[in-house]
Amino acid sequence: MSGPIHIQPGETFILNVGPQHPATHGVLRVKMEMDGEYIVKAETVLGYIHRMHELMGENRTYPQVLPNLSRLDYLGALGYTHGHVLAVERASGIEVPERAEYIRVITVELNRVASHLFWFGAFVMDLGGFTPLMYAIEDREYILDMLEAVTGSRLTYCYYRFGGLYNDIDDEFIDRARAFIPRMRKSLKKYDALVTGNIIFRKRLEGIGPISAEMCRKYGATGPVARGSGINFDVRKNEPYSVYPEFDFDVPVYDECDSLARYYVRMEEMEQSLRIIEQGLDKLPEGPIMPKKKPKLIKPPVGDYYQAVETARGSFGIRIVSDGTKNAYRFKLRSPTYSNMSLFDEACEGMMIMDALALMGSLDLVIPEIDR
Amino acid sequence: MIKDTVLQSLRGLFPDPEPVVEEIVTEAAEGDEAEGEKKKPAKKKKEPRNNGVIEHDYAQYGYDIDVQLDPGELLAAVMIIDKAGFFLESVTGVDWIKEEQLEVVYDFSRYDFDTCRVVIRTRTPRAKPKVPTISKIYPGANWHERETHDFFGIKFDGHPHLVPLLLPEDADFHPLLKDFKP
Numbered sequence: 001m002s003g004p005i006h007i008q009p010g011e012t013f014i015l016n017v018g019p020q021h022p023a024t025h026g027v028l029r030v031k032m033e034m035d036g037e038y039i040v041k042a043e044t045v046l047g048y049i050h051r052m053h054e055l056m057g058e059n060r061t062y063p064q065v066l067p068n069l070s071r072l073d074y075l076g077a078l079g080y081t082h083g084h085v086l087a088v089e090r091a092s093g094i095e096v097p098e099r100a101e102y103i104r105v106i107t108v109e110l111n112r113v114a115s116h117l118f119w120f121g122a123f124v125m126d127l128g129g130f131t132p133l134m135y136a137i138e139d140r141e142y143i144l145d146m147l148e149a150v151t152g153s154r155l156t157y158c159y160y161r162f163g164g165l166y167n168d169i170d171d172e173f174i175d176r177a178r179a180f181i182p183r184m185r186k187s188l189k190k191y192d193a194l195v196t197g198n199i200i201f202r203k204r205l206e207g208i209g210p211i212s213a214e215m216c217r218k219y220g221a222t223g224p225v226a227r228g229s230g231i232n233f234d235v236r237k238n239e240p241y242s243v244y245p246e247f248d249f250d251v252p253v254y255d256e257c258d259s260l261a262r263y264y265v266r267m268e269e270m271e272q273s274l275r276i277i278e279q280g281l282d283k284l285p286e287g288p289i290m291p292k293k294k295p296k297l298i299k300p301p302v303g304d305y306y307q308a309v310e311t312a313r314g315s316f317g318i319r320i321v322s323d324g325t326k327n328a329y330r331f332k333l334r335s336p337t338y339s340n341m342s343l344f345d346e347a348c349e350g351m352m353i354m355d356a357l358a359l360m361g362s363l364d365l366v367i368p369e370i371d372r
Numbered sequence: 373m374i375k376d377t378v379l380q381s382l383r384g385l386f387p388d389p390e391p392v393v394e395e396i397v398t399e400a401a402e403g404d405e406a407e408g409e410k411k412k413p414a415k416k417k418k419e420p421r422n423n424g425v426i427e428h429d430y431a432q433y434g435y436d437i438d439v440q441l442d443p444g445e446l447l448a449a450v451m452i453i454d455k456a457g458f459f460l461e462s463v464t465g466v467d468w469i470k471e472e473q474l475e476v477v478y479d480f481s482r483y484d485f486d487t488c489r490v491v492i493r494t495r496t497p498r499a500k501p502k503v504p505t506i507s508k509i510y511p512g513a514n515w516h517e518r519e520t521h522d523f524f525g526i527k528f529d530g531h532p533h534l535v536p537l538l539l540p541e542d543a544d545f546h547p548l549l550k551d552f553k554p
Contacts, residue, residue: 046537046538050538050539052547054523054548058548090431090433216459217457217459217483218459218512219512220459220460220512221459226483232483237485238485239487304433304477305433306433306435306479306489306491307434308481315461317461317479319462319464319477321466329466330464332464332477334479339461339462339512342512342514346511371538
């Protein structure tokens with residue numbers, strides 16, 4: 001639990017990790033009270049890139065907020081915009097054509113693979129191995145090019161619309177996506193051979209940074225962090241949304257609770273995402289990508305609506321309190337990394353600093369998404 | 373079903389079992405609303421709703437159980453939720469400026485396949501907003517409550533470290549209050 005740090009004179013010293021530190025991958029600062037190499041107490045300091053997206057959500061109409069959502073998490077932006085469109089569709093009762101939902105799922109999963117790939121590269125780089133990052137970025141580039149062709153942007157996508165999509169996918173996209181699946185499967189084998197068995201890698205992660213299932217529950221950790229602690233929780237399975245029930249995929253769960261377990265979970269999730277993409281391309285129905293009947297002005301009825309989606313980092317929730325006007329009365333974003341990061345202060349107590357940085361890397365932090 | 377058990381224990385918090393008169397429901401509020409009747413879409417919300425437990429349609433609202441209670445009963449309700457194995461999703465606020473009240477909203481969910489989302493709301497006067505902290509029960513609420521304090525100025529009684537989290541450390545404004553002028 002975070003609290004004020006009191007210096008014991010002569011015994012401990014304060015170490016600032018960040019706000020500009022390569023291991024935090026963004027502007028995050030952790031004030032650590034150190035006893036030599038060991039952390040006595042840590043306090044995370046947030047807010048360096050806080051932009052108040054929630055207030056912007058109240059000042060703008062629902063369609064105007066759409067681009068904001070992709071500015072939350074620049075690595076897995078589609079998952080967040082998916083949450084927003086689903087929430088507004090739930091609130092105002094807009095039907096989505098099946099083809100649009102399939103394309104949403106395919107693109108979200110591609111984005112998830114891209115996000116995990118970048119995490120993989122950056123994580124191994126944190127631990128001292130630079131080469132895998134280059135391989136990972138090459139594969140990720142393939143996805144980004146593919147998504148750029150249909151969405152028009154490389155990272156901050158604004159592809160989904162209320163009721164459907166901005167743009168239909170073409171044959172070129174389908175061909176490239178089909179070609180990507182065997183390529184990525186080969187790459188995953190390569191990564192496994194390159195990294196997983198490496199003795200330094202294993203020694204840095206095995207048994208390091210334990211996060212118990214009970215701790216996950218108390219802090220509300222979700223996503224790969226919870227699944228690495230033996231919790232079988234994936235919003236796609238537990239509270240199915242979109243067309244996920246029609247797909248056959250597994251949720252990887254590991255009981256080891258350490259940083260290595262979180263690594264395994266993400267690496268396996270990429271394989272599962274490939275399975276979803278493959279099935280999506282096979283089953284992709286024909287039809288329109290926007291509904292025939294759609295209100296010109298989005299004005300959800302009075303009420304309090306909640307929608308959770310599984311993003312690359314965990315359960316992202318969006319609460320819309322509507323007062324019946326074209327702007328939201330309250331627009332709450334529940335970001336997964338915020339909860340995942342909040343357990344760091346407690347989890348890293350008593351650890352050595354390099355182990356704590358390995359733990360931080362395994363949490364897959366994206367700071368703009370914590371600060372919102 | 374966990375939903376029924378939790379519903380039962382949460383209803384135990386409200387001593388007199390008079391039917392919850394729901395202002396949101398148009399006029400047919402004579403039956404016991406909480407007995408599992410599906411809610412009609414809301415028409416016009418005029419007055420704040422009474423305290424009580426409402427069962428919601430998940431497909432329409434995205435959560436199953438909606439509880440409103442006084443700040444004094446909050447800890448008892450959260451303890452019930454904690455015993456039932458829920459995890460803390462988020463804590464947030466809503467500024468009901470016309471009613472001179474601030475609402476604090478707690479979201480809980482479950483890890484297993486017996487899904488049940490619970491929303492607990494409590495209201496506090498806008499002039500002197502104060503709610504007990506739940507960070508003793510859910511340490512994860514620490515950050516969420518600090519954030520809510522940043523945005524709404526709600527004091528969380530007993531919070532160990534209630535200083536700005538996302539806003540600058542010397543911030544004395546609360547941007548999500550409806551009368552906030554930047």
